[in-house]
Amino acid sequence: MNHNTYATLRVSIEDGIARVTLDNPPVNVLNVALMTDLRHLLTTLRDDDSVRVIVFESADPEFFIAHVDMSLIDTPDAFDKFAADLPEGVNVFQALGELLRHQPQVTIVKLAGTARGGGAEFVAAADMTFAAIGRAGIGQIEALMGIVPGGGGTQYLVSRVGRNRALEAVLGADLYDAETAERYGWVNRALPADELDGFVDRLARNIAALPEGVIAAAKRAIVPENLAEGLVREHDAWAGQFVRPAAERLIRGGLAGGAQTHDGERDLEGLLRGLSG
Template sequence: MNQWEFSMIGDYTHLRIRLSNGVAFVTIDNGPVNILDVALMSELRSFLLASRGNEDVKVIVFDSANPDFFIAHVDMTLIDHPNAFDGLAEDTPKGLNVFQAFAELVRHQPQVTIVKLAGIARGGGAEFVTAADMTFAAIGKAGLAQCEALMGIVPGGGGTQYALNRLGRNRALEVVLGADLIGAELAERYGWINRAVPADQLDAIVDAIAYNIAALPDGVIAAAKHALPPAPMNDGLLREHKAWEGLFARPAAEALIRGGLRAGAQTVRGELRLEELLRELNRALVA
C-alpha cells in the first residue's frame, strides 16, 4: 500500500474507500440518510482533489452504505448556519457558488466517475449523480428528484443546467417544477441515467464496467474524456445562482425549510415521504 492509498483509506469519517485493480470504490456513510452537509462535502471534495493526480486510479465508483439513500440532499439545517460553507467557498472559482463548484469538480474529474444508485438522491444528491460520468440505478429502489421547488427555491448546485443538458428543456422543467421522485426506469427513458438494471444485478453490472474501463490501455480514458468534454455551462450556472439566491431570500423558503425540518425532514421516516411532506406544508402555506 503506497502513501496515497493509506491516506485515502485512513483519513475519512464519512467515506469508506477500497482500491482494487485501478478502481476506487467510495462508499458514502453519513447516517442516518446521507445528508450532504459540510463534513461530507469536504471529505468528497478532498478525495476528488487528492485523486486527480493519481495515475493508478482509473475509475471511481460511488455507492452508499445506506440501501435507501444515496445522498438525501443538502443539509437543510444550514438555514441557521449561513456561513457554514465559508471555508469551502474560499477556493470556489469565480462565477460559481460553493454547491456549483462542488458538482463541477465531480463533472470535470479526470477519472471516469460512476454512481451505483440503489436508493434515493434528491437536490444536491441528484446534482452529484448527474455530474458523474455514468449512473446505473436499481429498478424498484433508486429514485432521483430535484425537490427544491417544494422548499420555495430552485436547484442551486448545477441541477437546472445539468437537467437542461441531459433531458432537454421540456423535461428539465418537468423535473424542476414537478419536483417528483423519479424511479430508475423513467430516469433511463428521460436520459437522466445510463441504465436501469435489476436491483440484484446492480453490483455485478457496475463492477464489470468499472474493471473493464480500468483495464484499458494507458491513455485511452484521457483521450476519450478529452474528445467528449463536459458541456460548457458558465453562463447558465450564473443564471441559476441568481435565480436560486433570489428565491432563498424570500419568506416562503425559510418557512418551508424550517417547517420541513419540524415535520421530519432529514429523518429516515420523513425522507421516505419527503415530497408528500413538503407538499402538505405548501398547501398549508397558501391556505
C-alpha cells in the same frame, strides 16, 4: 496514500478502481462534513494516475445523498471556509458538481436508493449512473422548499434530458423511478436490483483495464459542456428565492415534520407538499 481518514466516506482502491462508499448517517445529507470529504477526495485523486475509475455508492440502501443539509438555514456561513478557493462564477455547491464533472477519472454512480436535490445534482455531474429498479429514485425537490436547484441541477438536467423535461423535473418536483429516469436520459441504465453490483463492477473493471491513454483520450474528445453562463444564471435564481420568507418557512416546516430522518425522507415530497396547503 492514506484514504482511511475520512469521517463520511469509506474508500478502497484496487486494480485501478477507487470504490467510495458514502456513509453520513442518518440519511447521507450533503452537509459540511460530507462536502469537505468529497472535495478532498476528488482533489487528491485528480493527481493519482494509478486510479482510472471512481465508483460511488451508499452505505445506506435507502439513500444515496438525501439532499443538501436543510439545517444550514440556521448556519448560512457554514460553507464560508470553501469560499477562498472557489473557481470564479460558481457557488460552493456548483463547485462540487464541476469538480466531479471535470474529474480525469471515469466517475460512476451506483444508485440503489434515493437522491434528491443536491444528491440528484451529484448524480447528474458524474460521467455515468446506473440505477436499481424498484429501489432507486431521483428528483429535484427544491421547488417544494420555495427555491430552485442551486448546485448545477438546472444546467445538468437540460444537458441530459432537454429543456422540457428539465422544467417538468424542477417544477413537478416528483421522485422519478429508475425506469423513468432511464427513459428520460437522467441515468444511463435501469437494472434489476440484484444485477446492479455485478454490472457496475464488470464495467468498472473493463474500463480500468483499457490500454494506457485510452481513458484520457476519450475524455479529451468527449468534453463536458461549458455551462459557465448557465451556472451564473442558476445561482442568481436560487439566491433570489432563498431569501424569500416562503423558503425559510418551508425548510423549517420540513425539518419539524421529520425531514432528514428515515421516516420523513421516505415521502419527503408529500411532507413538503402538505406544508404548502
